[in-house]
Amino acid sequence: MTVLTKDWLRERSELGVSVLLGLVGLVVVVDSVLGSEASTSSDPLGPHAVPLLVGALLVVLAVLLARDVLSGGHGEAEGGEDVDLTVPADKRTVLLLAGVLVATAALIPLLGWPLAGTGLFWGATYALGSRSVPRDPLIAAGVSLVTWIVFDALLGVDLPGGPLMGVFG
Amino acid sequence: MLDSFDSLMGGFSAALTPGNLLFAAIGVLLGTAIGVLPGIGPAMAVALLLPVTYAFDPTGAFILFAGIYFGAMFGGSTTSILLNTPGESASVIAAIEGNPMARQGRGAQALAAAAIGHFIGGIVGAIGIVLLAPLVASVAVDIGAPDYFAIMVLAFVAVTAVLGTSRVRGFAALAIGLTIGLVGLDPISGQPRLTFGVPQLADGIDVIIVAVGLFAVGEALWVAAHLRRKKDEVIPVGRPWLSREDLRHTWKPWLRGPFIGFTFGSIPAGGAEMSTFMSYVTERKLSRRPELFGKGAIEGVAGPEAAASASSAGTLSTMLTLGLPTTAIAAVMLAAFQQFGIQPGPLLFVNEPDLVWTLIASLFIGLVLLLVLNLPLAPVWAKLLQIPRPYLYAGILFFACVGAYAVSGQPVDLIVLLVIGGIGFLMRRYGLPVLPAIIGVILGPDAELQLRRALQIADGDWSTLVSTPLSIIVYAVIAALLLLPAIRRVLASRRTPPAVQEAEQEKEPTDH
Numbered sequence: 001m002t003v004l005t006k007d008w009l010r011e012r013s014e015l016g017v018s019v020l021l022g023l024v025g026l027v028v029v030v031d032s033v034l035g036s037e038a039s040t041s042s043d044p045l046g047p048h049a050v051p052l053l054v055g056a057l058l059v060v061l062a063v064l065l066a067r068d069v070l071s072g073g074h075g076e077a078e079g080g081e082d083v084d085l086t087v088p089a090d091k092r093t094v095l096l097l098a099g100v101l102v103a104t105a106a107l108i109p110l111l112g113w114p115l116a117g118t119g120l121f122w123g124a125t126y127a128l129g130s131r132s133v134p135r136d137p138l139i140a141a142g143v144s145l146v147t148w149i150v151f152d153a154l155l156g157v158d159l160p161g162g163p164l165m166g167v168f169g
Numbered sequence: 170m171l172d173s174f175d176s177l178m179g180g181f182s183a184a185l186t187p188g189n190l191l192f193a194a195i196g197v198l199l200g201t202a203i204g205v206l207p208g209i210g211p212a213m214a215v216a217l218l219l220p221v222t223y224a225f226d227p228t229g230a231f232i233l234f235a236g237i238y239f240g241a242m243f244g245g246s247t248t249s250i251l252l253n254t255p256g257e258s259a260s261v262i263a264a265i266e267g268n269p270m271a272r273q274g275r276g277a278q279a280l281a282a283a284a285i286g287h288f289i290g291g292i293v294g295a296i297g298i299v300l301l302a303p304l305v306a307s308v309a310v311d312i313g314a315p316d317y318f319a320i321m322v323l324a325f326v327a328v329t330a331v332l333g334t335s336r337v338r339g340f341a342a343l344a345i346g347l348t349i350g351l352v353g354l355d356p357i358s359g360q361p362r363l364t365f366g367v368p369q370l371a372d373g374i375d376v377i378i379v380a381v382g383l384f385a386v387g388e389a390l391w392v393a394a395h396l397r398r399k400k401d402e403v404i405p406v407g408r409p410w411l412s413r414e415d416l417r418h419t420w421k422p423w424l425r426g427p428f429i430g431f432t433f434g435s436i437p438a439g440g441a442e443m444s445t446f447m448s449y450v451t452e453r454k455l456s457r458r459p460e461l462f463g464k465g466a467i468e469g470v471a472g473p474e475a476a477a478s479a480s481s482a483g484t485l486s487t488m489l490t491l492g493l494p495t496t497a498i499a500a501v502m503l504a505a506f507q508q509f510g511i512q513p514g515p516l517l518f519v520n521e522p523d524l525v526w527t528l529i530a531s532l533f534i535g536l537v538l539l540l541v542l543n544l545p546l547a548p549v550w551a552k553l554l555q556i557p558r559p560y561l562y563a564g565i566l567f568f569a570c571v572g573a574y575a576v577s578g579q580p581v582d583l584i585v586l587l588v589i590g591g592i593g594f595l596m597r598r599y600g601l602p603v604l605p606a607i608i609g610v611i612l613g614p615d616a617e618l619q620l621r622r623a624l625q626i627a628d629g630d631w632s633t634l635v636s637t638p639l640s641i642i643v644y645a646v647i648a649a650l651l652l653l654p655a656i657r658r659v660l661a662s663r664r665t666p667p668a669v670q671e672a673e674q675e676k677e678p679t680d681h
Binding site: 014017020021024025027028031032035042043044045046047048050051054055057058061062064065068073074075076077078080081082083084085087089090091093094097098100101102104105106108109113117120121122124125127128129130136139140143144147151154155156157158159160 | 393
């Protein structure tokens with residue numbers, strides 16, 4: 001691939017959104033076409049008519065979006081108080097945060113909320129660039145423990161305490 | 170009218186119980202803190218709190234939400250005035266006039282004008298709900314499935330076609346939301362749709378996970394990718410107060426703003442953004458010193474801020490009477506109602522009068538609390554802006570995970586949350602607005618149900634969809650909204666010769 005086409009594609013990475021929309025649209029269309037049980041007299045429209053329409057809409061929008069991007073249009077990235085759009089996207093931080101979330105999902109059944117939550121908070125602050133020890137882990141443990149007590153004991157929302165809580169009884 | 174007054178008094182006696190007062194106080198304090206904190210909007214706050222409210226009764230939960238709504242509107246203006254980086258489009262105007270005031274050392278006056286404006290706007294808006302909502306509800310009781318379907322289509326088209334800069338991106342966001350709403354077993358026939366044989370998907374993707382994913386996780390990931398490393402300069406501020414001279418300039422905007430705000434807040438595609446903008450334009454036009462605008466005119470803070478709070482009341486009014494969310498926060502509150510098994514709409518005033526009137530009464534109480542607490546607390550709120558960002562966004566992610574996990578106690582929900590957060594990230598990156606998506610998720614299944622119910626009743630006769638006067642009017646409005654840009658273009662090219670048109674286009678940016 002030449003440098004020119006690479007740059008051309010990078011400028012138009014939004015075409016990826018268009019491809020995604022189109023693919024999702026096709027999946028929705030296929031799913032509703034393959035679905036059994038068509039309309040009945042008591043339900044003239046049946047369960048698959050609306051999905052078919054939504055799927056078709058997605059495909060049409062994918063084409064329209066691609067046309068818009070190719071003719072020079074582009075979506076405006078969202079600003080915000082803490083958002084600096086002049087710097088390129090920091091992929092490492094985002095991937096680290098995603099990793100922390102996946103790890104938390106895996107750790108909750110093993111360690112329970114207080115410990116997994118501590119890991120989640122500390123991991124997230126680390127990914128976001130804070131390196132203060134022992135302040136970061138202490139805050140993480142505090143937030144996690146207080147949240148667990150408030151939700152589990154006061155609000156009655158069931159969060160697993162994990163093996164550690166056997167110690168506290 | 171007298172009925173409403175009696176019901177409202179009943180609402181007050183219920184809202185003034187210690188428990189409900191506590192909810193109102195927590196709501197406004199939490200809301201203000203959330204509004205002040207960068208990165209958290211009221212919609213995200215209510216989404217994050219949805220799981221907490223499982224433990225409450227519905228009345229308490231909605232008093233809390235209403236307090237958060239009004240508190241967050243107020244808190245957002247504090248950030249804009251002291252930091253000049255408005256987090257939401259609704260507080261852009263507060264930044265335009267309020268921040269220059271703060272830079273000139275008049276931050277205290279700007280905060281006072283905003284706080285009192287929010288109080289007056291909220292009170293006028295709440296009175297508007299008391300007077301108008303029962304009326305709208307009593308008219309709307311008779312509307313049937315075809316009308317409901319038409320109104321929901323109007324909501325889709327309005328939030329998508331009017332707001333935002335790109336229509337194709339707005340509709341793409343709407344379609345994404347509608348698709349997420351389709352996942353699960355069809356409620357009428359029990360047929361699986363888009364479940365791909367995965368048993369966890371049979372119940373559909375919980376609205377809480379979608380809302381928290383799109384608002385909280387999407388936002389946290391997006392900010393993380395572009396985190397401002399340089400610290401913002403926060404302008405220190407004392408206790409808010411106003412001089413007699415300031416009052417002379419602010420009392421009229423305070424009174425005008427709410428009427429603009431309530432009107433635009435109650436229609437689909439209006440919301441706080443449009444309200445504050447319209448109020449700002451009005452004040453600039455009516456001002457005897459328009460040259461001050463853009464350099465710290467106190468009228469430009471007072472009017473729009475009053476409009477902002479009144480627009481919240483207008484939004485609530487439409488949500489309660491028609492079950493129609495016009496803003497993201499109303500959409501999330503609608504989801505909350507559904508979690509409690511309550512369907513907002515005209516029948517709400519008949520079925521749940523105690524809940525509705527207690528909620529409305531608590532709006533008045535919340536607004537008084539807001540004013541009493543926030544005037545003296547302004548310097549404390551300003552300190553919140555100094556919170557280290559890693560803690561702030563780690564906290565958002567943490568509570569997003571708690572909320573998603575609490576829905577059904579399954580760790581796999583965190584993965585679903587991450588995927589939806591990823592969609593939220595991409596939407597922010599490529600300029601797809603989040604509001605149409607969340608409206609699509611929440612209203613989509615309802616709209617389909619109404620459509621199929623209408624066709625069921627009419628034995629499959631499609632003409633039933635346009636069988637009532639209301640539905641015909643609504644479809645005409647939808648057509649007008651869709652064709653508006655084309656009509657405008659034709660009119661403009663016919664009325665003015667090309668040279669004048671170009672000059673006008675060049676002039677336009679200064680108007681916004």
